[in-house]
Amino acid sequence: xQVRRLVPVLAVSVLATLxxxxxxxxxxxxxxxxxxxxLRPFTQQRPVFARCGPGTPADFECATVKVPLDYRAxxxxxxxxxxxxxxxxxxxxxxxxxxxxxGGPGGPGLELPLGLAEVLPGSVKDRYDLIGFDPxxxxxxxxxxxxxxxxxxSWPRRSDRTTFGATERWARTVADKCRxxxxxxxxxxxxxxxxxxxxxxxAALGEKRISYLGYSYGTYLGAVYTQMFPRRADRxxxxxxxxxTQVWRQVFRAWAPESEKAFHRWAxxxxxxxxxxxxxxxxxxxxxxxxxxxxxxxxxxVTIDGVRYDGGALRDILRAPFFTPAVAADAVVTxxxxxxxxxxxxxxxxPEPPSDNxxxxxxxxxxxxxxxxxxxxxxxxxxxxxTVRYPVYGDFxxxxxxxAHWDRPVEPVTRVSNHVKxxxxxxxxxxxxxxxxxxxxxxxxxxxxxVTVDExxxxxxxxxxxxxxxxxxxxxxxxxxxxxxxxxxxxxxPAPAGSDPGGRSGPRKVPGPLGVGPR
Numbered sequence: 001x002q003v004r005r006l007v008p009v010l011a012v013s014v015l016a017t018l019x020x021x022x023x024x025x026x027x028x029x030x031x032x033x034x035x036x037x038x039l040r041p042f043t044q045q046r047p048v049f050a051r052c053g054p055g056t057p058a059d060f061e062c063a064t065v066k067v068p069l070d071y072r073a074x075x076x077x078x079x080x081x082x083x084x085x086x087x088x089x090x091x092x093x094x095x096x097x098x099x100x101x102x103g104g105p106g107g108p109g110l111e112l113p114l115g116l117a118e119v120l121p122g123s124v125k126d127r128y129d130l131i132g133f134d135p136x137x138x139x140x141x142x143x144x145x146x147x148x149x150x151x152x153x154s155w156p157r158r159s160d161r162t163t164f165g166a167t168e169r170w171a172r173t174v175a176d177k178c179r180x181x182x183x184x185x186x187x188x189x190x191x192x193x194x195x196x197x198x199x200x201x202x203a204a205l206g207e208k209r210i211s212y213l214g215y216s217y218g219t220y221l222g223a224v225y226t227q228m229f230p231r232r233a234d235r236x237x238x239x240x241x242x243x244x245t246q247v248w249r250q251v252f253r254a255w256a257p258e259s260e261k262a263f264h265r266w267a268x269x270x271x272x273x274x275x276x277x278x279x280x281x282x283x284x285x286x287x288x289x290x291x292x293x294x295x296x297x298x299x300x301x302v303t304i305d306g307v308r309y310d311g312g313a314l315r316d317i318l319r320a321p322f323f324t325p326a327v328a329a330d331a332v333v334t335x336x337x338x339x340x341x342x343x344x345x346x347x348x349x350x351p352e353p354p355s356d357n358x359x360x361x362x363x364x365x366x367x368x369x370x371x372x373x374x375x376x377x378x379x380x381x382x383x384x385x386x387t388v389r390y391p392v393y394g395d396f397x398x399x400x401x402x403x404a405h406w407d408r409p410v411e412p413v414t415r416v417s418n419h420v421k422x423x424x425x426x427x428x429x430x431x432x433x434x435x436x437x438x439x440x441x442x443x444x445x446x447x448x449x450x451v452t453v454d455e456x457x458x459x460x461x462x463x464x465x466x467x468x469x470x471x472x473x474x475x476x477x478x479x480x481x482x483x484x485x486x487x488x489x490x491x492x493x494p495a496p497a498g499s500d501p502g503g504r505s506g507p508r509k510v511p512g513p514l515g516v517g518p519r
Contacts, residue, residue, distance in 0.1 A: 038075065041074075042204070045204050052084060063083050063084075064082055065204050067197045082139065082140035084110050084111070084131070085113065085132070086113045086125075094126075095127040095128060096211060097131050098478070099201070100131060101221055103216030107218075108139035109132045109135065112132040116463065124478050131201070131205070135221075136197055137357075144357065144361050146360040148177060152177070157396070160384070161384065164399075168379075171403075175402040176405070178360060182364070186407075188368075189361060189364035190369055190409070190411075192224060192411060195224045196228070198225055202232060209231075212234075214237070214238055215460055216240045216459065223444065224414045224416065226418055227417075227418055230420050235481060242437050244414070244416035244441060247366075248370060249401075253397050254437065255393055256393045258436065259392050259393040259397075262431070263287075265325065266325045267280075267284075269329075289332075297314055305344075318331055319393050322392070323430065324431075363406075371408055371413075379404065383398040385398075416445070417446070421447045421483060422449075424445070424450040426438035426451070426452050426461065427452075427459070427466065435452065438450060438452070449487055449488065451489075468493055469491060473490070
């Protein structure tokens with residue numbers, strides 16, 4: 001998958017001014033005094049918050065929290081973690097802080113409180129300071145940049161018989177570039193270290209425990225925190241979850257079989273709406289139409305809005321829309337018309353390219369969290385097999401990545417298995433973190449409850465307006481601490497009267513980049 005913004009980020013950042021540093025006289029004295037706890041200079045700091053910038057709301061405040069680059073040597077180099085907050089609306093009802101993460105890896109979260117303030121219910125905003133932060137290596141928190149060209153930033157890549165060699169060379173080149181440009185920092189940009197940073201932020205804010213709302217990759221980050229700091233985890237909502245036993249290669253490989261399921265659902269739906277789309281009267285006809293369009297594009301790429309696409313590029317772009325049939329059907333009609341030489345309207349096909357920082361930090365985290373398979377022959381064999389088994393996306397999902405050539409991780413992957421209470425929210429048809437991923441998270445968090453939105457589409461549940469039932473479960477947990485008595489299935493909200501034959505109107509978009517390394 002490609003690290004891209006499937007859910008548009010908030011408006012272009014207006015945080016143009018420098019974020020105030022957290023250093024105070026008290027902090028400096030603590031750093032100079034002899035201590036037995038090597039993290040004391042960090043946990044005892046008190047951030048100085050100030051308005052984030054002249055173009056931001058007055059109640060949106062920012063500060064910097066200092067953390068060790070290497071927690072094994074906390075007396076060495078430090079990083080500055082950019083933190084934001086919107087204070088609880090009702091001081092009398094305030095419970096504490098709600099740390100947030102929008103997904104990634106590589107997703108900036110400093111502005112997330114602004115977006116959440118627009119969609120969260122007042123009862124949640126009354127009780128919590130909304131806390132955002134750019135994770136280490138991302139955005140305004142000591143960003144890493146490997147210096148990748150636009151061509152090198154392109155991912156995922158096909159790995160079939162004719163393309164595997166080029167993909168393997170690309171993977172080695174990216175790993176070498178990152179190692180050369182960011183050697184000192186890169187190995188410390190990991191999920192475990194970000195969880196440690198969260199705990200430093202907790203202490204710096206003067207809180208004994210934190211509550212948390214994390215989306216997509218943010219669910220894995222939250223789960224790692226519960227494993228490392230179980231007594232400091234209060235109310236954790238994990239929305240659109242990653243299976244912590246599958247990070248990271250198997251998370252991507254799961255996209256192939258799950259995309260195949262979504263494709264066949266789309267084909268059945270599109271056949272029922274033949275009068276609108278004319279792609280086939282049966283699912284089999286729709287399937288043949290699609291694959292013929294892809295073969296034709298491989299022979300003669302189609303041009304849409306001035307961009308040329310071969311069949312592989314089209315399959316990569318259409319993978320996520322297949323989880324929302326009406327969106328995919330419109331896109332395939334656009335491809336059909338372009339293939340026939342007919343003029344097409346503006347199509348939402350070309351993805352927004354990731355920045356160097358987004359992709360560099362994503363590789364740092366995904367390759368640094370866990371040791372990947374290093375033998376290119378294994379990737380080649382898996383890709384060739386999955387290309388046949390899963391024709392929609394198999395040649396992308398199993399391909400080799402820079403992680404095959406990355407330095408070995410500094411520490412082992414986190415085994416998440418605990419009884420910390422948490423609420424897992426999951427759409428049945430989520431393109432980025434499929435239902436099986438959420439079910440895996442539920443098995444790992446034995447004290448959690450899971451709310452599944454039956455027939456729910458899209459990436460992100462809480463704050464999206466997809467299901468009143470799921471929203472109510474999330475709000476009840478955050479405001480009262482009550483989890484559902486057992487795992488729960490919720491219905492999607494009914495389609496508005498008079499909506500088009502495409503089915504339900506789309507839910508609100510949850511603010512933030514939302515994605516799994518891949519987004």
